[in-house]
Amino acid sequence: MRIDVFTIFPTMVDRFCSEALLGRARANGLVDLRCHDPREYTTDVHRTVDDAPFGGGAGMLMRPEPIASSIDAADAPRPLYLLGPGGRRFDQAMATELAGLGGFSLLCGRYEGIDHRIREHLVDGELSVGDVVLAGGEVAACLVIEAVTRLLPGVMGNAESPITESFGADGLLEEPNYTRPAEFRGWEVPAVLRSGDHARIARWRLAQRLHRTIAHRPDLIAARGGVSPDEQRLLEEFPAVPYP
């Protein structure tokens, strides 16, 4: 997969994407990440990428010419998404969608954002990583890149993970999980997980996913059409593990 990122802080993105799973995926040739710096396309002696907004107002905006020139020169894969708080909310469904493409590109804003003509004419859409305002698009770009690339075949050790974890096939949050020791500071691992009864463990796990999602993300329960009569019985059979 090829991913191109347009940013005036290419090192921030490159460094983050050089570690752990993603770093290995790049080293193995599974991910071809290319950063392009609009500042390289400025023509003035100060290499200026920002200017004051027409009509006045707080802060500075990114000028259109260096961004447009860097996009023209890169031959980057489409879609090209601007990162911005006003965009479509990036979620696991969209990560899965992007993971199915051969590549995509991201444009990071800074200051108070970018000249709107870039948004209107040169990008294919806008992506938000949440209802929060960051100082720049680089952290958002890293979030998108990590969420997408871990879904690519060969990147994660366990191909089952995206199916069984939160927002997976059943649309629920993940159940609580435990590792050794079986008792830690007097806190015990639920007996069912040590029973060896795999059918019962699977039922307990589904019950815990349901309990947790009902308590913490009722919107996800509504989105999957509620709880079936069989699932209701599971909820009664297995009480919820405390989940503060």
Ligand SMILES: C[S@@+](CC[C@H](N)C(=O)[O-])C[C@H]1O[C@@H](n2cnc3c(N)ncnc32)[C@H](O)[C@@H]1O
């Ligand atoms: C300070 S923000 C600009 C915010 C803009 N003035 C507004 O009110 O919507 C600077 C840059 O950070 C990035 N950014 C900030 N919050 C973001 C979010 N929630 N999701 C994605 N990118 C974000 C965008 O690239 C944006 O152009």
